[in-house]
Amino acid sequence: MGKKILVWFRNDLRLHDNEMLVEAISKADEILPVYIFDPRHFQKTAYHTYKTGATRAKFLLQSVASLQQSLQGLGGNLLVLSGYPEELLPELVAKYELSEVYHHREVAGEETAVSVSVEDALWKLKVNLKHFIGHTLYNKEDLPFPIKDIPDVFTQFKKKTERDAIVKPCFATPTTISFVSADDWGAIPEINALLQDSEANALTLNSEFVGGEKEALSHLHDYLHAGEGMILANASLKKHEIVSKLSAWLALGCLSPREVYWKMQDAEAIYGVKPYFHQIILGLLWRDYFRFMFKKYGGTFFTPQGFKKDALDLPLNYSQQLQGWKLGQTGQPLVDAFMEELNTKGYINQVARQLVATYLVKVLGINWVLGAAYFEEKLIDYCPASNWGNWATVAGVGNDQKLSSSFDFEKLLKFLDPKGAFAQVVQA
Structure with a gap:
C-alpha cells in the first residue's frame, strides 16, 4: 500500500x-x-x-x-x-x-x-x-534575528529585514497530482447554513472582490501591468488612494506574498520602479511585522491594556454612540462614508481604517477592542495579527510606542479632506 x-x-x-x-x-x-x-x-x-x-x-x-x-x-x-x-x-x-x-x-x-x-x-x-x-514574505528562519529579538519598532524591523534577509523563490505550481479516492467529497455549504443571522439574505458583494486564486492572480496582473494606466487616468489620486487591494486574497492565502513580490520584480524590469510598487512592499512588510509580533508576544494584542499597563481601563460599553459608529451614523461625514463602505463592501483602505478607528477611540472614547471585533466581522481581508495589531497601535497600547502616540483625528481628517470638500458635498 x-x-x-x-x-x-x-x-x-x-x-x-x-x-x-x-x-x-x-x-x-x-x-x-x-x-x-x-x-x-x-x-x-x-x-x-x-x-x-x-x-x-x-x-x-x-x-x-x-x-x-x-x-x-x-x-x-x-x-x-x-x-x-x-x-x-x-x-x-x-x-x-x-x-x-x-x-x-x-x-x-x-x-x-x-x-x-x-x-x-x-x-x-x-x-x-x-x-x-x-503566510509571510520572509520566512522566519531567514530573518536577521530570532523571533524573541525582533525589533518592536517597525522602522527598525523594516530596515534590518530589507537589508539582511532574502525573499525565497516561489514553489512551482503542481501540474499533476495523484488523489486518494474518496467515497463522498462533500459539498460547499450555502451561506445561510454558516451564519447565525439573516444578514446573508440581502447580501450583495461588490464585484471588485471575488474570492479565489484565479481572481487573485488576475487582479495582481491587472494592478501591476495596468497600474500605470490607472494612475495616469486618475491623476488626482493621492498617494494613500493608490492601493493594490490585494489584502483580501492574501488573508485567505489565495495569493502568496512571494508571488506578489516576484511578479512585482518582473513588472519593475519592464516599467522601472514605480511609487505604487513601493506601497505593495510596505504593505507586505507590515503584514510580516504583525505576524512576527504575534509570534513573539502571543495574546497580549487581544487585551484592552495591551502593552501599556497604565492604560485607562475603559468599560465595554455597548452604547448608542458605538452603534452609530457601526452604522455610519455619527454625524461626521467622512467617518460615516467610510463605515458605509466597510458595511457594504467589506473593505476600506488603510488610512480610512485609521481615521474611523481614531474617531472611535480618541473622539468617542470607546474601548478599542469593540472596534477591532467589529472589523473582524466585516473585513474581507481580516487576519488576527494585522487587525488587532493595528487597532492596538491606534489605541496607544501597541508594542511600538513610537507609533502608538501618532494618531490624531483632526490631522487625519485634514490629510484625507484638506479643504473640507467632502463635508460640503454631503451637506449639499
Whole structure:
C-alpha cells in the first residue's frame, strides 16, 4: 500500500507557491485535500459581534470553491466538511489509512489552539501533524534575528529585514497530482447554513472582490501591468488612494506574498520602479511585522491594556454612540462614508481604517477592542495579527510606542479632506 497524506487547507487556498502541497505530492503516492468549515469561525463573540460576517463568509465560500475547481481540473477534488477539525481529521486518518497530516501553522491563540487539539488527537493514532509556514514574505528562519529579538519598532524591523534577509523563490505550481479516492467529497455549504443571522439574505458583494486564486492572480496582473494606466487616468489620486487591494486574497492565502513580490520584480524590469510598487512592499512588510509580533508576544494584542499597563481601563460599553459608529451614523461625514463602505463592501483602505478607528477611540472614547471585533466581522481581508495589531497601535497600547502616540483625528481628517470638500458635498 502506498503512502497517503492528508493536506488540510486553512488560510492557504491556492496551488501556486504552496510548500505544504508541493512536499505532500513529493512524499506521498496519493494525497487527500481537505477543507473544514469550523462552526467556531461563525459564532457570536463576547463583544456582541460575529467572528465572520456575511460579506467575509461569501468571499471565503468563493475562495474554497475556486480551490475545489482547480483540484478538479487536475483530476481530483477537495473534500469539504463542516465540524471540528480535531474530531474530523482523526476520523479521516483512520478511514483512509493516512500516514501524515500537513497543514499551515497560524500565530493567533484560537487558531493555534485548534492545531494543538488536532495534534493531540492525531498523536493518539500515532500520526504526525506536520507544520508549514507560508503566510509571510520572509520566512522566519531567514530573518536577521530570532523571533524573541525582533525589533518592536517597525522602522527598525523594516530596515534590518530589507537589508539582511532574502525573499525565497516561489514553489512551482503542481501540474499533476495523484488523489486518494474518496467515497463522498462533500459539498460547499450555502451561506445561510454558516451564519447565525439573516444578514446573508440581502447580501450583495461588490464585484471588485471575488474570492479565489484565479481572481487573485488576475487582479495582481491587472494592478501591476495596468497600474500605470490607472494612475495616469486618475491623476488626482493621492498617494494613500493608490492601493493594490490585494489584502483580501492574501488573508485567505489565495495569493502568496512571494508571488506578489516576484511578479512585482518582473513588472519593475519592464516599467522601472514605480511609487505604487513601493506601497505593495510596505504593505507586505507590515503584514510580516504583525505576524512576527504575534509570534513573539502571543495574546497580549487581544487585551484592552495591551502593552501599556497604565492604560485607562475603559468599560465595554455597548452604547448608542458605538452603534452609530457601526452604522455610519455619527454625524461626521467622512467617518460615516467610510463605515458605509466597510458595511457594504467589506473593505476600506488603510488610512480610512485609521481615521474611523481614531474617531472611535480618541473622539468617542470607546474601548478599542469593540472596534477591532467589529472589523473582524466585516473585513474581507481580516487576519488576527494585522487587525488587532493595528487597532492596538491606534489605541496607544501597541508594542511600538513610537507609533502608538501618532494618531490624531483632526490631522487625519485634514490629510484625507484638506479643504473640507467632502463635508460640503454631503451637506449639499
